[in-house]
Amino acid sequence: MFEHIVEAPPDPILGTALAYKADTNPNKVNLGVGAYRTEEGATYVFPVVAKVDKELAAQTLDKEYLPIDGLPGLKKVTQKLLFGECAAYRGDRICSIQALSGTGALRVGAEFMNRHLPQDWGRTVYLSDPTWGNHKQIFLAAGFAVKTYPYWDQARRCVDMDAMLHTLKFAPKHSIIVLHGCAHNPTGLDPTKDEWQQIVQVIKDNNLIPFIDTAYQGYASGDLDEDAYSLRLFESSGLEFFVAQSFAKNFGLYGERVGMFHIVASSAERAKVVLSQVKPVVRAMYSNPPVHGGRIVERILSDPTLFAEWQQQLKDVAARIHRVRSDLRGGLEAKGTPGSWEHITRQIGMFSYTGLSVAQSERMIDQWHIYMLKNGRISLAGLNHKNIPYVVGAIDDCVRN
Numbered sequence: 001m002f003e004h005i006v007e008a009p010p011d012p013i014l015g016t017a018l019a020y021k022a023d024t025n026p027n028k029v030n031l032g033v034g035a036y037r038t039e040e041g042a043t044y045v046f047p048v049v050a051k052v053d054k055e056l057a058a059q060t061l062d063k064e065y066l067p068i069d070g071l072p073g074l075k076k077v078t079q080k081l082l083f084g085e086c087a088a089y090r091g092d093r094i095c096s097i098q099a100l101s102g103t104g105a106l107r108v109g110a111e112f113m114n115r116h117l118p119q120d121w122g123r124t125v126y127l128s129d130p131t132w133g134n135h136k137q138i139f140l141a142a143g144f145a146v147k148t149y150p151y152w153d154q155a156r157r158c159v160d161m162d163a164m165l166h167t168l169k170f171a172p173k174h175s176i177i178v179l180h181g182c183a184h185n186p187t188g189l190d191p192t193k194d195e196w197q198q199i200v201q202v203i204k205d206n207n208l209i210p211f212i213d214t215a216y217q218g219y220a221s222g223d224l225d226e227d228a229y230s231l232r233l234f235e236s237s238g239l240e241f242f243v244a245q246s247f248a249k250n251f252g253l254y255g256e257r258v259g260m261f262h263i264v265a266s267s268a269e270r271a272k273v274v275l276s277q278v279k280p281v282v283r284a285m286y287s288n289p290p291v292h293g294g295r296i297v298e299r300i301l302s303d304p305t306l307f308a309e310w311q312q313q314l315k316d317v318a319a320r321i322h323r324v325r326s327d328l329r330g331g332l333e334a335k336g337t338p339g340s341w342e343h344i345t346r347q348i349g350m351f352s353y354t355g356l357s358v359a360q361s362e363r364m365i366d367q368w369h370i371y372m373l374k375n376g377r378i379s380l381a382g383l384n385h386k387n388i389p390y391v392v393g394a395i396d397d398c399v400r401n
């Protein structure tokens with residue numbers, strides 16, 4: 001039965017973590033996977049998460065099934081975090097379900113759209129070029145045709161806004177446009193506020209459907225409201241749209257798989273009907289979400305003291321990432337490494353799109369044991385004062401040779 005099956009290549013992102021683990025070189029550095037590390041290179045549990053975890057353990061709560069759409073108490077608190085107390089929030093126009101982190105929210109959204117958007121709307125999704133490696137597979141799996149809109153300008157190392165707006169202007173109406181809410185992965189470059197307004201306008205004018213993926217709220221600027229700017233702009237525009245919200249990075253709950261899928265609708269009645277149709281999609285895929293991580297997020301977002309602690313810890317994490325950005329750039333400039341490295345500090349969030357070519361990135365991995373993506377993306381979370389000089393030396397070598 002299995003003779004005809006050929007072995008699939010490892011996942012390009014998760015595969016780097018495996019290769020790193022298997023490497024016995026003492027100098028090895030993991031800049032592949034986007035999980036936060038401390039200045040000492042250790043994995044990190046937010047202290048507020050550890051505290052709530054203990055509190056929950058002491059209560060010996062039941063492990064019953066959750067409803068299909070997850071913990072009821074998560075809906076309003078996660079909506080408020082993302083959208084603020086806006087008109088859609090106050091008017092109960094947001095349909096929300098707890099999802100299996102950001103990936104699960106995207107997958108449920110894609111499946112829902114495939115089932116319920118009018119048949120004659122086509123099934124085309126536009127992704128930024130480049131984008132997070134999993135987007136394409138998620139939408140292909142749900143039966144969509146996948147295209148791209150220009151985003152990264154390799155020559156100028158910035159966002160090519162004119163080309164992006166041009167493609168959106170001429171995309172067939174009712175196409176789905178996936179946007180990164182903040183801290184674009186992998187480039188680390190977001191549109192400016194003025195550019196976001198132009199994006200909203202062209203989407204509105206051309207009857208396109210926004211699907212906003214937000215996995216780094218709090219990581220980009222260290223300010224939760226600032227990082228929700230694009231979401232709130234879409235809300236105030238009156239458009240109906242989809243959102244995938246992940247708590248993997250900003251709560252450090254990677255393995256708990258907790259996130260939310262939201263749909264902003266034009267009325268409370270529409271939101272209610274839409275929710276009734278999201279539930280059968282979930283029921284057929286995984287029935288209902290896991291309970292533990294959801295309880296942690298609900299507790300922190302519902303309690304003002306815990307919320308303040310979380311906000312401060314998130315700020316500290318974002319500040320460390322900012323620091324290593326400057327140190328990396330400073331190190332390369334001090335060494336006189338050919339090229340401009342100013343983009344490293346212009347980029348935000350967890351990643352830097354270094355501009356290293358595939359061949360240079362391969363040399364980083366093979367000769368220097370520095371694990372990163374072959375498209376030149378590094379996770380800054382893996383850098384610290386001990387390994388930065390080594391990484392600087394490696395980049396310098398790869399650029400010169």
Ligand code: PMP
Pocket residue numbers: 034100101102103104132180185213214215246247248254259
């Ligand atoms: N979207 C983007 C842009 C991401 O970078 C990530 C995490 N790497 C996700 C979604 C989803 O991650 P998770 O499923 O762990 O929440």
